[in-house]
Each structure stands twice: as C-alpha cells, then as structure tokens.
Amino acid sequence: MKKKFRYILGFSALFVFLCNSCAKNRSAPSEEILSVDSTLIRGPNDSTSYFKSSGLLTNDKFIFVIDKSNREVLKFNKKGDFLSKWGKKGKGPCELDKPLFGDLRYGWMAIPDLDANKIILIRxxxxxxxxxxxxxxxxxxxxxxxxxxxxxxxxxxxGVIFETYSLNKELLNRFFQVNPDDTALLNAGTLTVDGNNNLIFAYRYKNLVQIYDSAGRLKKSFNLPFLTNEIKLSTIGTPQNTFIQNVEFDPTNEEILFLKGGIYSDIKSYIYLFDLSYSYLYSVDVELSSGIIESGSSSNFYITGGFESEIWEISKNKRYGNN
Known part of the structure; x- marks a missing residue:
C-alpha cells in the first residue's frame, strides 16, 4: 500500500512539474529571428559626402540623413545618390549644434538640438x-x-517631460513623468506616435517602454524581451552594452519597431516588432552593430550605420516571407 502511494505521489509531482513548465513556456515569448534582404545603397567609400548619422528621415522620394559631425542635413534620392545639403554649425538662429533623431511629416523636418535647447523646423x-x-x-x-x-x-x-507644439510654434500641451534618477541621461529616450495618437516612449538606456494616450495618461508599461533590464553607463556616459537605438511606428503594417544596438562591433542589432496591442511578434537581424531605423511612408525600411557613411535598404516583403 505504501509503495503504491509513493507511485501515485511521484506521478502527481511529475504531472504538476510538467504543467508548470508548459505554462511558463506559453507565457514567455520565444525569440524568433528572421533574416531579411538588405541592400547597401550607399557605402562608406562614396566620396561625394561623408557623415556620421544621428538621424534618418524619409518620404516617398528622398532620404535625409542628419550628420552630427558636420552639423548638416544631407539629402539623397532612394538610390543613395547625394543631391544637396542644408545646415550651418553653431548655436545661432537655424544653426545646428548637436542634432539628434528627428521626424519628417506634413512637408516639415523637425530636428531636436540637444545642446542648444531648441527644435529646428525645416521645409x-x-x-x-x-x-x-x-x-x-x-x-x-x-x-x-x-x-x-x-x-x-x-x-x-x-524625470521626463512631453510637450506638444503646433507648426506655428504654439505650446498646446505638457505633461510630466516623475522618474528621479541620479543621472539625467538615464531619463533620455526615443519616441513615436502610433495610428491612434498614442505616444510610445522607450527609455534609451533602460529596458522600459511606456505608452501614453494623447492626454498624457499612462496606459501601459512593459520591458522588451531578450534585453537586459539595466544598461550600465561608463564613466563618460556611454552605454557599456546593448541599448534601445530608437523606436518607429510602421503605418503600412501597423506595427511598432524597436531597434536594439550597441557601440561595439561584435554587438549585432535587431529590430523587435510588436503589434498595436503591444504584443511581441518576432525579431529581425539587421547585420549592423549600430544605427538608426526609419520606416514611415517608404515601402521599405532604411537604416544608417551610426559611425559609418552607410545607408541600407531593407525589404519589407522579404521580411514577411513573400515572393
């Protein structure tokens, strides 16, 4: 009788263990990494212009690269041919000092200037x-x-402040997210707005994403999968491992894209894709150690290498397995 009881007890424990293991596997996302077709449309050996990218903007016809070394905006066609440039280094009116990221819509480019405390709007x-x-x-x-x-x-x-301005420079809204931290840079982040006017904000040096509605109410917070929760900074303020490069909303496929990268050549970048319910879908290996991703109205993704004069085009169709 005791032997039979031990068999029943052992079987029950094994059954509970297997059920818990299955539940854990269902709840934890499995990282599916897809390969993509990528084309180098502009290489570092092109002598017409050299740049170190801190921003990438596109529309249906052109690619704009924000060059942080020369404080200029460079204009290319979709084949990667250099067309023209705009900008002057300085802290005066319509001069660039430390331009970052940016966005392009409604015929305007908006470029934040970190050290000059201003946003530059350029046709x-x-x-x-x-x-x-x-x-x-x-x-x-x-x-x-x-x-x-x-x-x-x-x-x-x-903490972090979000302000909304009209194209006439009128302040329309402001809300504040209290997040005290010893290092101000840890409160820096990258943002995009989805098709429902929700603000998607990713702390660049923390594994934390926050979703706000247009009134500034926090709707959801989550961590990106497969990324460490704490990103250590070196003594000079640069990340020592991987971090979130930037976030973009893809209106064509109604997906949210997070580009993970690093500052070392042996760290590979991945695009993490989420649907509009902020559920993880899969990852794409983009074969770069650092860069800026841009989606928007273009038919494909474009990525610049952050430290090289490169522009890569990534096929959306190949990414989704179509012929």
Missing part, C-alpha cells in the same frame, strides 16, 4: 527654417502626431 525642400525654443529640459527626440502637431521629449534629472 523638406530646404526653403524655410524656424525654431521652437524649449526651457523645461534637454530635447532628445520628437515625433509628429496625426493632428499636424509635434510631440517633443525633454529629459532632466528628476
């Missing part, structure tokens, strides 16, 4: 320029919403 044909001066923090990223307004992310030691 995509370079015919007009105006500025939005910000006072509450340092601007790190911007994104146009679906109402022809511009959302700006500012960071400072005690």
């Amino acid at each position: 995509e044909d370079f015919s007009e320029c105006k500025e939005i001066l910000v006072k509450e923090g340092r601007p790190f990223d911007v994104s146009f919403d679906n109402n022809r307004n511009l959302v700006v992310q500012l960071y400072r030691p005690n």
